Structure formats: structure tokens, C-alpha cells
Amino acid sequence: MVLRSIPFKQNSNCLRCGKNSLLTDQVAGEQFCANCGYVISEKSQESGPEWRSFSQDEHNNRARTGSPTSLTIHDRGLSTVINPLNKDATGKPLTTSMKSTITRLRTWDSRSQVQTTADRNLRQALNELNGLKDKLTLSANVLEKAAYLYRKALERKLVRGRSISAMIAASLYAACRDTETPRTLKDIADAANVKRKDISRCYRLMLCELELRMPVVDSIQCIARISSKLKITEKTKRYAIKVLKEVQEREESAGKDPMGLAATALYLSCIQNGVSITQRVLAEAAGVTEVTIRNRYKRFNQANIKV
DNA sequence: TAAGATAAGAGGGACAT
DNA sequence: ATGTCAGTCTTATCTTA
Numbered sequence: 566m567v568l569r570s571i572p573f574k575q576n577s578n579c580l581r582c583g584k585n586s587l588l589t590d591q592v593a594g595e596q597f598c599a600n601c602g603y604v605i606s607e608k609s610q611e612s613g614p615e616w617r618s619f620s621q622d623e624h625n626n627r628a629r630t631g632s633p634t635s636l637t638i639h640d641r642g643l644s645t646v647i648n649p650l651n652k653d654a655t656g657k658p659l660t661t662s663m664k665s666t667i668t669r670l671r672t673w674d675s676r677s678q679v680q681t682t683a684d685r686n687l688r689q690a691l692n693e694l695n696g697l698k699d700k701l702t703l704s705a706n707v708l709e710k711a712a713y714l715y716r717k718a719l720e721r722k723l724v725r726g727r728s729i730s731a732m733i734a735a736s737l738y739a740a741c742r743d744t745e746t747p748r749t750l751k752d753i754a755d756a757a758n759v760k761r762k763d764i765s766r767c768y769r770l771m772l773c774e775l776e777l778r779m780p781v782v783d784s785i786q787c788i789a790r791i792s793s794k795l796k797i798t799e800k801t802k803r804y805a806i807k808v809l810k811e812v813q814e815r816e817e818s819a820g821k822d823p824m825g826l827a828a829t830a831l832y833l834s835c836i837q838n839g840v841s842i843t844q845r846v847l848a849e850a851a852g853v854t855e856v857t858i859r860n861r862y863k864r865f866n867q868a869n870i871k872v
Numbered sequence: 873t874a875a876g877a878t879a880a881g882a883g884g885g886a887c888a889t
Numbered sequence: 890a891t892g893t894c895a896g897t898c899t900t901a902t903c904t905t906a
Contacts, residue, residue, distance in 0.1 A: 762882090762883070765883090765884090769884095820896075820897070821897080821898095822897080822898070825897095825898080843873090843874060843875085844874075844875070845874075845875090853898080853899090854898075854899055854900075855874095855875080855876095856876095856877095856898080856899070856900085857897090857898060857899080859875075859876065859877090860897090860898085863876095
């Protein structure tokens with residue numbers, strides 16, 4: 566009578582393109598379509614058999630005892646749920662006295678799961694993280710990291726007096742930075758409906774209090790991100806990377822927004838390669854303003870950046 | 873219409889008080 | 890703790906080609 570829900574049924578047709586080409590990434594625990602790249606992370610419950618079969622019969626009768634544990638579930642998926650139907654294992658209705666016993670058990674079972682305020686807080690935060698996942702198309706790896714960081718922050722009582730939304734967004738941003746997943750503060754702020762300022766405050770606090778070390782955002786990686794949005798040719802991209810390397814060598818890049826630098830390098834590259842593109846579309850794709858590109862562009866010219 | 877110029881304002885780091 | 894300063898980036902508006 567005490568069991569979790571049954572895992573999802575396998576459906577091998579992609580929800581987006583309809584092709585029968587779904588593959589399972591055992592490590593990341595998600596399914597993706599080999600045809601169009603669509604990722605179905607909800608299917609993670611199915612990843613990896615936890616049984617071994619020694620005969621055909623056993624293989625056919627295989628069953629699993631729950632989903633894999635994950636930091637992104639507030640109790641790591643280890644809780645129990647008492648079946649709400651008042652039936653016993655054979656499907657017969659329970660006797661009246663048994664029914665009241667079970668009701669009492671159910672009450673205590675659910676109470677035991679969210680007993681502390683920290684637990685409630687965590688549950689709420691991970692709920693929000695789950696919402697962000699869909700908006701930002703993040704890998705399971707990043708989500709785990711974000712959940713881990715949030716647990717740390719909670720442990721150190723950093724969340725007290727701050728909003729859960731801002732803290733979980735900051736954890737997510739930190740996770741992105743750490744895994745070199747190119748997401749800007751603005752991306753996350755938009756998705757989380759939290760002010761950029763608030764997230765960055767929380768992020769800095771976490772960096773300080775948890776003594777985290779983050780790799781510096783590589784503006785060369787930003788080029789790839791902008792290019793993919795705009796269908797920039799490989800040649801132009803390579804030239805832009807050369808420009809950026811030159812800029813970095815001359816130490817013109819310190820303290821500048823990496824996205825702005827990348828956008829400007831691409832702008833320069835497009836001009837040099839005779840590709841017509843406006844500052845406007847580049848600025849939009851990079852998430853910076855045209856003015857930033859203009860200022861960088863002016864500096865590049867002053868520094869006489871040539872490749 | 874794209875690009876350049878200019879000005880006002882926000883936010884944060886460094887440093888002094 | 891609070892204030893100031895230089896530097897960056899954004900928003901808005903006007904001008905130029």
C-alpha cells in the first residue's frame with residue numbers, strides 16, 4: 566500500500582518532430598531526439614535499469630522500486646506516498662477501523678516530509694528551479710549543481726531575509742557560470758521574473774560566503790552563442806575569434822562585458838569579410854545595446870586592432 | 873534607415889573617512 | 890557604516906549620411 570507512482574511509459578516518438586528517433590542519455594538522465602535535438606528531461610525517471618535479469622522470464626517481469634535520487638527533488642526522491650485509495654493490496658476495500666488507522670498514518674507521513682521551515686523553503690525553491698528549467702533549456706548537470714548550491718546557501722542561513730526566487734536564481738546563475746553554460750544574468754532574470762540587481766546581489770553574497778571560485782566568462786565562447794542565433798558563416802566566426810584573441814592580448818578586454826566584446830568582434834569581422842549586418846541585430850542577439858557595440862568598436866579602432 | 877554622438881542615470885568596486 | 894570617485898553600461902534623443 567506504500568508505493569510511489571509508476572514510472573512513465575516509454576514513448577519512442579519525438580514530441581516535436583514526431584520521428585521515431587528518441588535516444589536516452591544514461592549519464593544525464595534525459596531523453597533526446599536524434600533527429601531534431603528535442604530534449605525530454607521529464608523522462609529521467611526511466612534512465613538506466615536498476616535490475617539485472619538472469620533468465621528470460623525474470624527479464625519480462627522486471628520491476629523497479631523508485632526513481633533515481635536527485636538533488637533537485639527536495640527529499641532526493643526518497644519519500645514515500647501512501648496510496649490515497651482505501652483499498653488493500655488485493656484491491657478490496659478496507660475495514661472501517663483500518664481506514665481510520667491509515668488516515669492517521671497518512672497525516673503523519675506527509676507531516677514527516679515537510680517538518681522544518683528549511684525543508685519547506687527548499688521544496689519551494691526547487692519548485693521554482695523546475696519552472697526555470699523549461700524556460701532556459703538547461704542540462705540536468707546544471708540543475709543538480711544549482712540545487713546543490715542552494716542547499717549550501719540554506720545551510721549557511723544565507724536565504725534568511727532574502728527572497729527564495731532571487732536566491733534560487735542566483736544559485737542557477739552560479740551553476741551556469743561554473744559549468745561554463747553561457748547564460749547571462751539577464752537571461753535568468755527574465756525567466757525568473759526577478760530583478761537583475763537582486764539576483765546579482767545574491768550571487769555575489771553566495772560567491773563570498775560559500776567561498777566559490779568561478780571561471781571568468783570567456784568572450785570567445787560568447788561568439789558561438791551569438792553566431793548560432795544569426796547564422797553567421799564559419800569564416801566570419803573564425804575571423805572574429807582572431808580579433809578577440811588580439812584584443813585579449815592587448816589587454817583591452819579587462820572589465821568589459823564579454824557579450825559586448827564578442828558582438829563587436831563579430832561586427833568587425835562581418836565588415837572585413839564584406840558581410841552586411843547592422844549593429845542593431847548583433848546587439849539584440851548578444852543582449853547588449855548598440856551603444857555598447859559602438860563604444861567597443863571605437864576602442865578597437867583606436868587601439869588599431871588588425872588581424 | 874543605419875550609424876554616430878551626446879547626455880543622464882544606475883549599479884558596483886576601490887578607497888577614504 | 891557612509892561617501893566619493895572613476896569607469897562601464899543602458900536608455901533616450903538628436904543628428905548625419
